[in-house]
Amino acid sequence: MDRLFSPGAASANTGGFDTLFTALSILSILIVLLVGTLIVVFSVRFRKGSDVPRHRVPALHAREFEIGWTIVTAFVAVFIFWWAAGYRITDDKVPADALEIHVEAKQWMWKTQHPSGAREINALHVPRGHPVVLRMSSQDVIHSFYVPAFRLKQDVVPGRISTLWFEPTETGTYPIECAEYCGTDHARMLGEVTVMEPELYAEWSAAQPEADTLARQGAALFTAQGCSGCHAAASSVHAPPLEGVYGRPVALADGRTVLADEAYIRDSILMPRRDVVAGYEPIMPTNFDEILSLGEIAALTAYIRELGGGLPPDARVLRSPAMETER
Ligand code: HEC
Ligand SMILES: [Cu+2]
The missing domain is CATH 2.60.40.420 (Cupredoxins -  blue copper proteins)
Structure with missing residues (x-):
């Protein structure tokens, strides 16, 4: 049945989507058949000149009927939402070693x-x-x-x-x-x-052709985009040094403490006013989101991560535990 609608599945968790898709298709076909049949039946039965009672005034309200179909269709809609949303939610939990x-x-x-x-x-x-x-x-x-x-x-x-x-x-x-x-x-x-x-x-x-690693691209960007002008140790601007910041808690000016993970580093570059580091003026330019591509942000993040002494980002590809056991 699934093959009828979609190509062969090639990743984990596709079975559930296929079942959902098949169920929605069957439901849609049933509704089309019901409505279509009624249209045909009524057109034939009440066609011009047919011998059916036409003088009877239909009831304006059929309370049981109206309550009934409202509840049943609402239940079906909520059930489908619950079913589909369940996949969406498990979908959002990215495994840490991805x-x-x-x-x-x-x-x-x-x-x-x-x-x-x-x-x-x-x-x-x-x-x-x-x-x-x-x-x-x-x-x-x-x-x-x-x-x-x-x-x-x-x-x-x-x-x-x-x-x-x-x-x-x-x-x-x-x-x-x-x-x-x-x-x-x-x-x-x-x-x-x-x-x-x-x-x-x-x-x-x-x-692959000797492409620079992300971190090395990031190091070049760090200078080219003027980050080093403020963040380098020798700079006269008062900006936090980025060595070792990755993976550590950072105290912010508004009293919160956050972990400097990848998302924090990325947001610090894209939205510098959101998480201002305690003890520093919010002077970092706010237009990097217009200047830098996502790939460049990734490279800068990889560079800052490496400054933190963590594993270089490319080590994760070749040495991730899941793949080690595969071999
Ligand atoms: C005009 C000076 C200036 C420039 C240019 C600048 N920054 Fe900053 N940056 C700051 C200051 C000051 C702070 C601390 C206040 C804050 O969080 O806004 C900061 C904070 C940060 C933080 C958070 C650091 C921490 O300790 O939590 C990161 C990450 C960062 N900058 C990265 C960059 C990158 C990458 C660039 C280049 C694309 C850059 N900055 C360009 C001044 C600058
Ligand atoms: Cu497109």
């Missing part, structure tokens, strides 16, 4: 960037059996990242980071489509996900 890949949408292509720094256009290589999280943003208009074989679809909106995660279960190549009309060449905004065995993925990753 491989993080950045996706940048633009008219009319998908650009992807791996933690190792490897970049692809209209292509995405991922290891089988390992969770992958996509952090996606758009450079221009709203696009929608759609992989039918994974039953995944997520809008990609300018100025926002959307998250999507999946765990591919079958090796092979699967189409990526854009599912939101985004201009002339929308229909040609196509790509391909390639799911590889983990050891082949590691080989593929290592064989």
Whole structure:
């Protein structure tokens, strides 16, 4: 039945979506049949000249009937919402060891960037059996990242980071489509996900043209974008040093204490007025969200993470525990 509607499933958790989709299709067909049949029956029965009682005035209110169908349809709608929302909620819990890949949408292509720094256009290589999280943003208009074989679809909106995660279960190549009309060449905004065995993925990753690692790109940006002008130790501007900040609690001017994780670093760059560090003036420029692409933010974050003495970001790809046991 599922094969009737959708291509073969190639990632974990697709079964539930297929059941939901089949159930919705059956429900829709039943409603269409019911309404269609009634239209035909009534048209024939009450056609001009047919011998049916026409003088009877129908009752204006049929209370039991109205209460009945209101309650039943409301119950069905809430049940479907509860069913579908359940998937959406489990969908939002990204596993901690997920491989993080950045996706940048633009008219009319998908650009992807791996933690190792490897970049692809209209292509995405991922290891089988390992969770992958996509952090996606758009450079221009709203696009929608759609992989039918994974039953995944997520809008990609300018100025926002959307998250999507999946765990591919079958090796092979699967189409990526854009599912939101985004201009002339929308229909040609196509790509391909390639799911590889983990050891082949590691080989593929290592064989990519000597791209700078994310952290090294970040170091270059840190100087080029003027961050070092304020944050370097030798600077005359009073700004917090970023060495060692990653992974530590930070005291803020409004009395809160927050953990400097990736989201905090990202927000500090994009929305510097939101979390002002205690003891510092809020002088950091607020327009980096217009200047920097999502990929550049990721690179800066990777650089700051490395300054914290944590694992370099690309080490996570090759040495993540889940993949170690695969070998
Ligand atoms: C004009 C000086 C200036 C520039 C340029 C600047 N910053 Fe900042 N930055 C600050 C100051 C001052 C603070 C502390 C006050 C605050 O949080 O707004 C800060 C805070 C931060 C924090 C939070 C640090 C902590 O200890 O919690 C991060 C991360 C950061 N900046 C990164 C960057 C990056 C990356 C760039 C370049 C894209 C940059 N900054 C450019 C002055 C600057
Ligand atoms: Cu598009």
